[in-house]
Amino acid sequence: MPRGVAALSLSALLFAAPGRAAPQAVATATPPPPTFAQSVDVTETSILVLPRGRPLGAAGLQVLEDEKLRAVLRVEPVRRASAPPTRQVVVALDRSFCDDDASRPALLELAKSSSALLDDEGEVELVVDGSTRHVPHGGVPMLTDELARLAGHPGCARLPHRLLWDARDAVRTSTDPAAAAQAAIEQLREEARRDARAILGSLPECHADVCLLVLVHAGYPLDPLPWIASDTIAASTHVDSAGLREAARRFGATLAARHWITCPAAVTRRTSDGIASFLAVTGTPGMQALGAIARESGGTPWVNEGFLAPMLRRLDAAQRVWYRTEPFQPGELRAVAVRDVATGHDVDGPRWVGDASGAT
Helix, strand or coil: CCHHHHHHHHHHHHHCCCCCCCCCCCCCCCCCCCCHHHHCCCEEEEEEECCCCCCCCHHHEEEEECCEEECEEEEEECCCCCCCCCEEEEEEECCCCCCHHHHHHHHHHHHHCHHHHCCCCEEEEEEECCEEEEECCCCHHHHHHHHHHHHHCCCCCCHHHHHHHHHHHHHHHCCCHHHHHHHHHHHHHHHHHHHHHHHHHHCCCCCCCEEEEEEECCCCCCCCHHHHCCCCCCCCCCCCCHHHHHHHHHHHHHHHHCCCEEEEECCEEECCCCCEEECCCCCCCCHHHHHHHHHHHCCCCCCCCCCHHHHHHHHHCCEEEEEEECCCCCCCEEEEEEEECCCCEECCCCCEEECCCCCC
């Protein structure tokens, strides 16, 4: 009971004692009942979507957050009538996880696209092994030279490849092949988490309308057992690689919550006729993790040389969907889906929202 109410009650009892006249009751205002906003803590948040074709309206959308239907408030285009959307691009190269044969053509493709990456409203951060170089407006020659120089000698260590080859040898010579295979998978998982921490630690805050992370990376198989198994491991041997899959999923989810749409540079090889060919995601073990990271964060792995320009156009046509939800706790991530009611299909975009502070 409030302190003021308790004092008033005691005074009334004293004045009501024999021989004392009770004072007149003092009228007090009754506070109104709490409104919905006062009784339930709510907030607004938004998520970026990449519609295919027609623009989307609030009336035709549903937002499901952790499978709970949320009220859609409004939909805003990132491209305004008065100005194009601001764009923030980070090109990240981790030499431990890249492959020279894959990274060289990807970096050359980026060098040729410098003017598109660094438009009048854009800026680019070039992150190599955690070291960041900012390229300002008008810095197209600088960006082109830097990317071309890296393409000439990426210096990739192909760490996942070395781990898998070492694991094959260990499995063949071990008295417990299944344990050796599991140890190799755990080592690869720890390296994948280290790689994610390094990239997240060097990634700036997203402060533009659209933020794009181009990840120059060779990837790693989410199910590496076929690569390291030998005749000494029976086909029925259970080796758990769930931790490796979870590391990739969590990395993509954290990027999404930090508002970075991620497009990994796919593995490339030169064909016999000299044309650069980007391998398809399906059937390429090294691309499994990159595909998962891209899907969770709303991006797409590169699948052909002409991929970047259409992707930039899609980002310029993106829309921001605002909806009502409860506030996020520190480090809390929630699965989200934006559904087009007319088609019943989910709209392309990040699969996670939340507070990514401290997440790795």
